Amino acid sequence: MHATRATNIINYPHKKEKSLKRDMILGSNIDVQSINSPVILAGVDFSDHLNYWKYGYKAVMITDSSFYRNPNYHRETDTIETLNFDKMAEVLKGIYWTVINFESISSN
Numbered sequence: 001m002h003a004t005r006a007t008n009i010i011n012y013p014h015k016k017e018k019s020l021k022r023d024m025i026l027g028s029n030i031d032v033q034s035i036n037s038p039v040i041l042a043g044v045d046f047s048d049h050l051n052y053w054k055y056g057y058k059a060v061m062i063t064d065s066s067f068y069r070n071p072n073y074h075r076e077t078d079t080i081e082t083l084n085f086d087k088m089a090e091v092l093k094g095i096y097w098t099v100i101n102f103e104s105i106s107s108n
Helices: 017-027 049-054 085-100 102-106
Strands: 007-011 031-034 061-063
Touching (some): 017 031
Antiparallel strands (some): 007 061
């Protein structure tokens, strides 16, 4: 299994970013980092959230930095054996916790 850093980048240009980050941390056993980055940063626009921002909707991108951390990403060598399912489970737990607590975040 390819060794990976346990890092998620939350890119959410909004004052509640710290609450989202906090909930990801509380809901999982994974290192969570956040960044509010400009669109010109390579990779920030590689997700669907950019189109929501374009039309004024709040959106968040949660990533493990894909091709920056995994040399197999989107290549023939990107096989099930190279995936870290334990890490994926932790990310999902963090996202679940964040979504469950999102109503209280969005009402503040």
